[in-house]
Amino acid sequence: MRQSYRTNSSGESLARHIDWLTVALYFILVLAGVVSIYAASYDYDNASIFSFSEFSGKQLTWIGLAALLGGALLTIDSRIFETYAYPIYFAVLALLLVTIFIAPDIKGSRSWLVLGPMSLQPAEFGKFATALALAKLFSSYSFNLNAKPSNYVKALAIIFVPIVLILAQKETGSALVYLSLFFVLYREGMSGLVLGAAALAVVIFVVSLKFTESVILGIPAGQFWVFVMLMLIMVAMLAFYVKRVIVARNVFLWFAGTAILEGVLSIWDLAPNGYIYFLSVIGVAVGYCLFEMLRAQSHKIVITLLTVCLSVGFLFSVNMVFDHMMPHQQKRILVAFGVIDDPRGDGYNVNQSKIAIGSGGITGKGFLKGTQTKLKYVPEQHTDFIFCTIGEEEGFLGTAGVITLFLILILRVISIAERQPTTFGRVYAYCVASYLIFHFCINIGMVIGLCPVIGIPLPFFSYGGSSLWGFTILLFILLRIDASRRSRLTQ
Numbered sequence: 001m002r003q004s005y006r007t008n009s010s011g012e013s014l015a016r017h018i019d020w021l022t023v024a025l026y027f028i029l030v031l032a033g034v035v036s037i038y039a040a041s042y043d044y045d046n047a048s049i050f051s052f053s054e055f056s057g058k059q060l061t062w063i064g065l066a067a068l069l070g071g072a073l074l075t076i077d078s079r080i081f082e083t084y085a086y087p088i089y090f091a092v093l094a095l096l097l098v099t100i101f102i103a104p105d106i107k108g109s110r111s112w113l114v115l116g117p118m119s120l121q122p123a124e125f126g127k128f129a130t131a132l133a134l135a136k137l138f139s140s141y142s143f144n145l146n147a148k149p150s151n152y153v154k155a156l157a158i159i160f161v162p163i164v165l166i167l168a169q170k171e172t173g174s175a176l177v178y179l180s181l182f183f184v185l186y187r188e189g190m191s192g193l194v195l196g197a198a199a200l201a202v203v204i205f206v207v208s209l210k211f212t213e214s215v216i217l218g219i220p221a222g223q224f225w226v227f228v229m230l231m232l233i234m235v236a237m238l239a240f241y242v243k244r245v246i247v248a249r250n251v252f253l254w255f256a257g258t259a260i261l262e263g264v265l266s267i268w269d270l271a272p273n274g275y276i277y278f279l280s281v282i283g284v285a286v287g288y289c290l291f292e293m294l295r296a297q298s299h300k301i302v303i304t305l306l307t308v309c310l311s312v313g314f315l316f317s318v319n320m321v322f323d324h325m326m327p328h329q330q331k332r333i334l335v336a337f338g339v340i341d342d343p344r345g346d347g348y349n350v351n352q353s354k355i356a357i358g359s360g361g362i363t364g365k366g367f368l369k370g371t372q373t374k375l376k377y378v379p380e381q382h383t384d385f386i387f388c389t390i391g392e393e394e395g396f397l398g399t400a401g402v403i404t405l406f407l408i409l410i411l412r413v414i415s416i417a418e419r420q421p422t423t424f425g426r427v428y429a430y431c432v433a434s435y436l437i438f439h440f441c442i443n444i445g446m447v448i449g450l451c452p453v454i455g456i457p458l459p460f461f462s463y464g465g466s467s468l469w470g471f472t473i474l475l476f477i478l479l480r481i482d483a484s485r486r487s488r489l490t491q
Contacts (some may be wrong), residue, residue, distance in 0.1 A: 014074065014483055017482075018074065018479055019412070022413070022479060026460070026475060029409070029459070030063050030066070030468065032461070033461035034049070035056075037382050037463045040386055040389040041054060055382050055463050059463055059465075059468075062464075062468050065465070066468050066472040069469060069472055070475075070476035074479065074480050081480070082139065082424050085133050088132055089129045092162075093165065100168050103169065110170060118465065119466075120465070121174070121466035123171055124174070124470030125469070126162045127470055129162075130158060130178060131181075131428050131474065135431065145185065145189045145190060146189050155185060159179075171455075173455035179438075183430070183434045183437075200233075203229075204315055207225055207226050207229070208220070208223055210339060213339070216274065217271060217273065218275075219273070223274075224274055230308055231282065233307065234251060234304060235251055235255070237303075244301070247292050254284065255281065258277070286309065293305075331345070331346040332452045333452045336450075349379055350448075350453060353387075356370065357387075360394065360398075360399075361395050362395050365393055373388065373393070382462075383463050384447075384453075384455055384458075386463070387399070410433055410436050413436065417429030420481070421485055432478050438456075439456055443462075
């Protein structure tokens, strides 16, 4: 009787310390998701939403199993997740490696394991395993990301090994999700310059590919504007980051003077080729800054010069990287950037999705009354493009409601992260938040044409058991870790 009492007391204590708001948000999202899946796959001969012959009925099965899985995770001692973080990580890596060789080829990808009547995508389970391993690393005794370079190597290895294995499965979208963990590194001490460099690389990639049809000074307009942008960045960094205003002024006057001379010479067709102009002018500016660096011994000038020089190198590598992409990936990127218009080909999905969302207006056409989705104009509308069904049938108010729910969940996860007393709990929570933010932003951006189509599902909404289970495991491990924190505070 005494042992029974302790068990019940422990169960009651656990239930009292679980963050029920997050649990409620989880179930609201998954139930709204199954209704959306039913609406997306509905036609006039459809059976009940609970029918196993429908995607919604199958999704309800996944939801039921996910609920059992989440409940089971809440009963596990939270210390087990930290103790076995590395074994879990290496076990999932082994599964990802095996998948490359034994998974069937499905639409050019080898990322799905067929287990009888169902299929699972190991990349979805790699997310929680990587999050656990990264949290374990940061919680190691006296570990500090900035203490020595080898710590960066360890953290990056944990992130990039699953990326490489998933890329080998030809599943680019799932691999890119792991790059969101750089936000975790930033939270744990990584310089914001790294994120700034990543953002700059994205801008260079987009601008250099988007403006390719016109030519300025004999070079593509995209590369011309990137060079101009880099010159302005160099001046701005010298003035505001390095705090060398006189150096910034001299560099700016050099850039402005040579630009005026180039413009005058171009009127008489005497101007040198744009590449010669920019490389020589930037080269002289770099040489001058090197002289000032040696004279003033300012290490921040080194960062400025590296930013500019590496950016120039990256600019010339963009075309090489783009040429090595798959043809369908190239066309999707060019369609998303507006370089080409292919409404009947690679741009068909996005074009029809935007039509569906736009036709919903403010209040939508009503549940099961959407024409674009009911007539199957939007491919994959029950998976990656589920958001367009919500937009058409529930309108702006419905999509705003879904976005609000996701924002509340993400903010709640960040709040949970900030109240964790251990590094392990905090890092793991920020990993969960990073995954959610990436999926949420990229999927919706993809559906409305702001991002290339890369096959990123909308968490809890898109049809599929692997994605649902993966996010369920991520979220409920976090809830168990947080419940342990709260129970210790009351003891």
